[in-house]
Amino acid sequence: MPPTAGNKRLTRDEGVATFGAEVRELRKARQMTLANLAEASGVSISHLSAIERGTVNPTLGKITRIAEALGVPEEWFFSFRPGSGALERRYVVRSGHRRNLNLLYGETVEEAGYSDALLSSSIGGGFHMGLSDYPPYSEAVMDELYSREGEQHGFVLEGELVLRLEDEEITVRAGDSFSFPGEVLHSTRNKSAHPARLIWANSPVIIPKYAVLDKTESTPEQAARTKKSGT
Incomplete structure (x- = not known):
């Protein structure tokens, strides 16, 4: 689940990369460009691009704004997937x-x-x-x-x-x-x-x-x- 403090950041692990990939996939499924998402969320294009690449650790505030712009609750990006390895957690759905x-x-x-x-x-x-x-x-x-x-x-x-x-x-x-x-x-x-x-x-x-x-x-x-x- 995402952190609860407004300025707290996600732990820099696979969760950051997973969040970025989920944002990119949903943005494309919504047929939105980075510019569209930037306008809707108030997050800059360059910052969104870095988030999607998994090179930036977003604050909870930005996560909330991105989720709202994409029309989903925040938990969509943080669904728990059990597994002993990163690939299992990424690709297997129990x-x-x-x-x-x-x-x-x-x-x-x-x-x-x-x-x-x-x-x-x-x-x-x-x-x-x-x-x-x-x-x-x-x-x-x-x-x-x-x-x-x-x-x-x-x-x-x-x-x-x-x-x-x-x-x-x-x-x-x-x-x-x-x-x-x-x-x-x-x-x-x-x-x-x-x-x-x-x-x-x-x-x-x-x-x-x-x-x-x-x-x-x-x-x-x-x-x-x-x-x-x-x-």
Whole structure:
């Protein structure tokens, strides 16, 4: 966890480099330049660049401002990962230490209709993978269709889900998988009386992950004409 005193600095160890890498990955996923982040956080471009390279030990005040500018709580950068070595702590995610993606997307479980956990060790690289848990009858929470850049992949671990692609509704059950271009209008809901669990992977990593379509559109064709870009 970050230090509690306003002028106290992180211990100069792997945590400093890890924090810098996490800032860089999230900034890129948010499609922000260093100049964008500097303007939003009030931290200079040169200082941000040094933080991302792991050569500067940031104060708690700067950590707070950077986290606010990137739209995440400070704990996003300091999730505890157990392990006996630096590479294990960096690249292995134990089942009890997954990060909460609902925080990253700025939505509650109630708003989304499911809880989302990050399975990947980071959101850097060409794709990221997550685990979604859908409570029974979660289709009543939201009724939007989504689009995004890149590709969507999923594997149903438990239960059954209704996958909507454009104007088609497809029931997928445990053991089923799917892949489709992110530009296809889509949503996934649990309309059953039992919980469901889905492993998914998205490429590329873009946060927010979706553009929400206007609910007032009456047909998929109308929605497709007015859908927002995934950026």
